[in-house]
Amino acid sequence: MNAQPRMRYKELLLKKGSAVRCWLVQERTSQQVLALLKIVFFAYCLLFPFGKAFQVGGGVLGLVLLIAYYAGGYAQSNLAYLPFKWVLGLFVLYPFIMTVFSQWPGHSFGYTRHILYESLPLLFVGLECIRSKKDMRIMGLFLLGCVFLQGLDGIWQFSTGFDLVNGTPVTYDGRLTGSMGTYRVGNYLAIVMLPALLAFWALPKGLPDKLRGALLALAMMPPLFLLVMSQTRSGMLGLAAGLYCYAAVTLRLSIKMLAAPVVLGAVLVIFGPERVSLSRFMQDGRWELWDAALQIFREYPWFGAGASTFRPAFKELGIEFVINDSGIPHPHGIFMQFLSDGGITGFVLLAGVLVGIGFLWCGIQVFKGIRRNSGANDVEHWRMTGLLWAGFVAYLGTGLFGHNFYRTWWLALGLMMLGCTLGAVVSQLRGRDE
Secondary structure, three states: OOHHHHHHHHHHHHHHHHHHHHHHHOHHHHHHHHHHHHHHHHHHHHHHHHOHHHHHHHHHHHHHHHHHHHHHHHHHOHHHHOOOHHHHHHHHHHHHHHHHOOOOHHHHHHHHHHHHHHOOHHHHHHHHHOOOHHHHHHHHHHHHHHHHHHHHHHHHHHHHOEOOOOOOEOOOOOOOOHHHOOOOHHHHHHHHHHHHHHHHHHOOOOOOHHHHHHHHHHHHHHHHHHHHHOOOHHHHHHHHHHHHHHHHHHOOOOHHHHHHHHHHHHHHHHHOOHHHOHHHHHOOOHHHHHHHHHHHHHHOOOOOOOOOOHHHHHHHOOOOOOOOOOOOOOOOOHHHHHHHHHHHHHHHHHHHHHHHHHHHHHHHHHHHHHOOOOOHHHHHHHHHHHHHHHHHHHHHHHHHOOOOOOOHHHHHHHHHHHHHHHHHHHHHHOOOOO
């Protein structure tokens, strides 16, 4: 290709690029892209546990549509109005920074490359897709349908010994898995069951509140059965934490009422089943893992050993386990993992976003919004937002004693709940209910 045709080719590309840019910045186009993004998001909510393809496809499509939406409609986006967007930017970039500067970059990249398109986009998808009570009602209906079907699949698995969707058998120790093929289905249910209660406001308003509540309770029986029979302690803890925090923030409870669940929990630990007993907890292998994580932290105090490097790090330090398997990949607790993977820097940033922004800032906004007395419509919005926040609290609860932070589906769910909560909060603060 000689010089003149080459110049014409470059000019054509520039013109095409300008045309695409002009098309994207049109308000009608950006609204159409946002509408398509919402369709993908709601389908993701419905189909998430029924196959890896839905999880990956939702993340990839969400990422593509987000890029298109921000290219033309950023000024109208929730992200543009978020007061600490630069912190979220650092949060998203930090896993890859920890990969580049990891003591074992190849090992770290094996974990972080998947979250780029499977997990991280869901933070911003949730942020943009939840802008009104209507969006929350639709999300609640899809999540309710999903957990109900997942619960029925669990009942089928309990009755026949095999899951109906994938034919997964009950585990050797009698734990149900549903269509996800793992007892961690209990963690999934713990995170989404509370936001699924948003369906209460989607039921016909002509029905009495008690009848709507009764219908919702019946629909929740199958997923609750699956959660219990999956025997996922971290899931039960997460659900309990979400319920407790939702009640504490949205209801006007006395100190005695707030203390009662804590006392009951203590009684359960002391006198309850062996699997949740205090003696079982004191002998749990997590203590050994956490001690190893602290040793890694002391070796790499400022920036950690790198993203998801617990296994190569403890082997490098010559740490030998008595209770746990020598191939275990993470310390079974995301905050301990933040210390060993990222040191002080990583812990402050990652825990700061999840706890400081997700738990505290969003929780305070819900608390203040409900008590602002600015009208029943406004209070209803904040109560609904509180259920999204409770789902995120449940995510934190499930991560307190389990999970690798970089487990793609679990991180995607947590970031989705964080994004949805931020979207509902920001939309209300900016006075928009689209």
